[in-house]
Amino acid sequence: MSEQGAWLLIDDDDAFLQVLQRSLSRHGVDSRLAHSHQEAKAALADTHVARCVLDLNLAGESGLQLLPELLDMHPDLEILVLTGYGSIATAVEAMRRGAVNYLCKPVTVNQLLAGFEPIDEPPDLRAEPPSVEEMEWEHIQRVLNENEGNVSATARALNMHRRTLQRKLQKHSRWR
Numbered sequence: 036m037s038e039q040g041a042w043l044l045i046d047d048d049d050a051f052l053q054v055l056q057r058s059l060s061r062h063g064v065d066s067r068l069a070h071s072h073q074e075a076k077a078a079l080a081d082t083h084v085a086r087c088v089l090d091l092n093l094a095g096e097s098g099l100q101l102l103p104e105l106l107d108m109h110p111d112l113e114i115l116v117l118t119g120y121g122s123i124a125t126a127v128e129a130m131r132r133g134a135v136n137y138l139c140k141p142v143t144v145n146q147l148l149a150g151f152e153p154i155d156e157p158p159d160l161r162a163e164p165p166s167v168e169e170m171e172w173e174h175i176q177r178v179l180n181e182n183e184g185n186v187s188a189t190a191r192a193l194n195m196h197r198r199t200l201q202r203k204l205q206k207h208s209r210w211r
Contacts, residue, residue: 040085042066045075045101046117047094050184051176055088058144070094072101079108086151089134091118091125099125102132115150117142119177141173175203 042059044066046052052068059066067082069075071093078084087105091098102114116129121139129137136150175193182188186204190197 040065041082043069043075043078043082043084043087045069045087045093045098046090047071047092048090048180055144055147059147062144062148064148072096072104075101075105076108079105079112084109085111085113087112087114088147089114089116091116091129092120099128099132102129102134106133113151115147117147119173141169141176171203175200 042064044052044055044059045068046055047070049070052070056066056068067078067084069078075089079087089098089102089105093101098116098118102116105112105114113135114133116126116134116137117140118125118137119140121137126137138146138150142150175189178192179186179189182192186200187197190200193200
């Protein structure tokens, strides 16, 4: 287990949670999973966690509403808000409600780990744009989500052969 303690990962996308949990475990981070407000509160009540990665949209429920409830239960909890559809307004609101950081998907595990680290110097605002592979992965994930995880329907929507899509999904799961 990592020296910083266990993490609570909250997202309604089970596939994303599984990949994230495996990736974090490779970095020595023990984590618990939750898919809803109720599961998150139950996990926090049952297990001591030091850090939390909270999705902004939990199957129609707002992660922004859950954030202060989690902090009421565990005031020392460090919460990083993660979203696929970021905006300045939600970033400001998340930070106002107690989040330590706000990141937009897709993120690498290293970016996620760095998201919890204190900032020693002002960030370089000339950050690199996402790579073509990251943009492709984000698009694939959106279309896959729109097709409720159906790989064949997603491949048709992307005008891609199903096996090609499966290889891309498998390759990406090994990156992270």
